[in-house]
Amino acid sequence: MADNLMWNGPGSTPAGAPAAHQPPPMPEGPPAEPVVGRRTIAEITALLDNIRYAVETKGHRLEEFHEGVRAAYTWAVGQGPSPITDRAAGIPDARQLRAEDDAADEALRSSSRRRYANGVQHAVMWVRGATDAQPWLRWQ
Template identity: 60%
Template sequence: MAENPMWNRPGSVPSAGAPATQQSDLPLPDPASADAKVGQRTVAEVTELVEEIRLALSQGYEMPEFHEGVQAAYQWVLGQSPAPFTGRTGIPDRDQLRAEDDAAVEAMRTGTRRKFANGVQHAVMWVRGQTEEQPWFWAR
């Protein structure tokens, strides 16, 4: 668990084989842990993107389905909502990120919201460090 020391925070789901504990509502990342990593990205990096998405929406940005997927993935990565496809809660570890990536790929093949799934998959790939191309962009 060295990659993600936040896996056992309240509201998280332990990785396979880890002891289960009582879980509470979905937590917000501790601001003091902004340098903590989720996958290959810092909590601060992902938080900044979520805040920018919220700003865009507050200014009337009509989000395409792809960006809805990106937003859903980033909110899950911060422990603010369940994972879009696997439904896992809490800040994910490496295996949970991979499972969500795989589930999004499967949804792109078989689902009706393929653009949403594509957004989730790209965001999770970026968090995992599988690409340097961060998928959220907003032309102000």
């Protein structure tokens, strides 16, 4: 059975994503808001709040993919350790984001938690700006 969440397997690229997973160039001048990668901390925090709302208020049970997404966003805003490499909590820089992306990619090939690793990688790629496809569907 095909794993429809595994869009980034070897040799595949999602529609519209850069083939080499390279983020676009940084904008000139200082950011108007604090950022992690290419996303504002406010953007990521709003997504985390929405995930909490879905779980705590609506009783939504996160699938393994979305557990990885939540763990990556939690790490990105400095509220937990990195989800794959288990580095200490703190706002990650570009090098750390890339290292976590690479570790998640490796975990896709060698881990029993492939869906979790795929969620982490997709979320980190979104934070880095390597894709505009944000992996959490917001609850209203």
